[in-house]
Amino acid sequence: MAVNPTRRRGRRPQRGRKRPNSPRPRTARQSERREAILAAALEEFSARGFAATRLDDVAHRAGVAKGTIYLYFHDKENLFQELIRSQLSPVVGSLQAALGTDRSLREVAEQAAEVFLREIYGTRRKDVIRLVISEGPRFPQLAEFYYREVIARIIAALRPMLQRAVERGELRAGAVIRFPQLLGAPGIIAIVWNALFGKIDPLDARAFVSAHLDLVFGERKAP
Amino acid sequence: MAVNPTRRRGRRPQRGRKRPNSPRPRTARQSERREAILAAALEEFSARGFAATRLDDVAHRAGVAKGTIYLYFHDKENLFQELIRSQLSPVVGSLQAALGTDRSLREVAEQAAEVFLREIYGTRRKDVIRLVISEGPRFPQLAEFYYREVIARIIAALRPMLQRAVERGELRAGAVIRFPQLLGAPGIIAIVWNALFGKIDPLDARAFVSAHLDLVFGERKAP
């Protein structure tokens, strides 16, 4: 009956830990190691989830000793949170840039979709988003961080743009204005769908996102 | 050495436990216990995820001894899977029923949204869906089950209806036809959003779903 050999014990999650480890290691070598550990952690956490990931495996994959992880991160939880933080913040800039231009709404939306497909969906970052979705409820701090650093910023960048679009008559002052989340929905769905059903019934993320834009803005005339 | 010569095992001799003196037949009590365990498992798994959940806690919450779980489920994994199965299968019927009626597409969609809000979003079943999303990638069989028993059936029920809608001119033969997933997207997003950010920035699922319908079908004339 065993479905999968992932039976692992876990430590109970979450408490108000407050000692953020030093944000910037001194030497280049150190910073390299930190990166190696984070990269390894990304692989392992996204393959198994927080509780089932063994620091042993992370260390092995990063090519360092287990104890070394503790020189860079306070504990497993801190490593996990640092991982999420380090991966998500950079994208926000790109998205903000894409949303900041002054072209037509449709063009901007396509631009943003492109950024999403290239920088998130096409990379390991999609796994980070899955991790946030999976583990967030047990890591309120993390969810909050994600909300503040990613979601809120994107929505903040979105609002004036949508406002302008309404003023220009490119958009009715309706659903999307009230719930800008609707714009990002298909991206998230594509990530989740393919993580679950990618093997059985893969979803073409680009086409899916594109179809959604058609839905919001009406079909494009000619590509 | 310490060979304790009086190590005892077995049922403890009745210490003010709930009088099991009930006249109910054995099978009724058994199925009640099974349900109690599943209910407890739902609480625990959705609060902590698969790996971090302790069967000890499940047992305690269900009011049974640890060993009792093993009378009803082969192991932790099996309990988890049975939980998912038992929770999701029933809903599909309701959704199929909602989708099977012959009214206008908009009406049908609103009906389905209603079922979703009432039977999934308004119940613990939303947590089950979160569990599938979180743990599915590590439990391929589970994802497959979910796909076969839930997703595929809903999509199968959806297609002819959408086809009819196109024929009737209620829908353009575009995005939604190719990707019926778009219809369910906001439901999933609402679940995920509120699990993560419900405390910080709650999302009104009903309004959200409704706004999405406006997006797909155009604003309703009069509310």
Place this chain on the structure above:
Amino acid sequence: MAVNPTRRRGRRPQRGRKRPNSPRPRTARQSERREAILAAALEEFSARGFAATRLDDVAHRAGVAKGTIYLYFHDKENLFQELIRSQLSPVVGSLQAALGTDRSLREVAEQAAEVFLREIYGTRRKDVIRLVISEGPRFPQLAEFYYREVIARIIAALRPMLQRAVERGELRAGAVIRFPQLLGAPGIIAIVWNALFGKIDPLDARAFVSAHLDLVFGERKAP
């Protein structure tokens, strides 16, 4: 690396238990059940040893419920001991009979060997002897019982016979007189050898025992 799936927990052995259960159940049906349980226990204990045997399996094999075992035996240990007792006592009589005759020593020895081969080596009783060897050190009571009821009796029956043989000039007053154990040695060795190496390098017990008699008495002239 796993050699065998016999990892099982055990209860610590042995204490001066003193409540021998009723030696003779009332009805025929009861006595039948008791026998069935003992027969099943023989199978299971000799396949797995005391600690690794599950009463569940014994019950199943005996076609009774687990609780029923406790109607006939105090506990696992008592079942085990009763099993040994019930199996060994009967043979002693046959051996004593074989040894009691007044023929030549060689003939008597061959007679006894025949009894051994037929009633012990050729039956499940050889497994009982293996059990005594394996578990005896942890069940001093059992070893003592075995010594008293089996070993001592056989030796007692042997001594006068050997004495007579010496007087008749059939045997030198040497090794065998001082250590009658030497006569039984090959029987035990055959049991142990085949239990361990029977698959790899089987030992023909009859030939082996016979060769040993040749050693003790000199080759036979003509069969």
Place this chain on the structure above:
Amino acid sequence: MAVNPTRRRGRRPQRGRKRPNSPRPRTARQSERREAILAAALEEFSARGFAATRLDDVAHRAGVAKGTIYLYFHDKENLFQELIRSQLSPVVGSLQAALGTDRSLREVAEQAAEVFLREIYGTRRKDVIRLVISEGPRFPQLAEFYYREVIARIIAALRPMLQRAVERGELRAGAVIRFPQLLGAPGIIAIVWNALFGKIDPLDARAFVSAHLDLVFGERKAP
């Protein structure tokens, strides 16, 4: 609920433990620990058998933590097998040496008996042999190992020697030639007898083995 927020794991912060400040290189200490664990395992396994032995007890007796055992051995079974292997392999050499000399058969046999008495019967190795006898049937690999590494080698060393003895007229080409096992029989019997009945009726192993040699080769002229 009870999410203990301070559950700690890992090495406890040094409470008056044996100063590990030794200058010994890591490997020496490791091999010492391995030995300590094996020694403890020998005690425990031979006192209780495989199934009833607790690794907890082994660890305690070895003066290490439970987890440490798993640094040296894959699991309980592996520990058990390594124990057998490590104990038995060395003896074979001594026995082969004793059997390889070119003296008279009787002398060689006495030499071998001496080695057995000193290196097996006089040490814990007799318990290892008991363990093989007791647990071998449930650990076929182990029985096979024992056969290959011990039994087969001894028999292989024995055959040419016996052959020579026949040629020299020291032995009739009979029982012992066909069944060299007969030579070792009393050693095994002595081990088993004393393990079972040593308290009640101890058997003088040296005299017993010696008596057996008298049986095989005829009484010695003068002691």
Place this chain on the structure above:
DNA sequence: TATGAATGAGGATTCATTCAT
């Protein structure tokens, strides 16, 4: 710094024994 051996609390699972039916 970096290492990785050592620790031991934690948790899944088993199974002898009890007892309501």
Place this chain on the structure above:
DNA sequence: GATGAATGAATCCTCATTCAT
């Protein structure tokens, strides 16, 4: 009497964390 569901102590094994080297 017989049953077998329920119990929970027992025990294997894991792995986050520490710290001597």
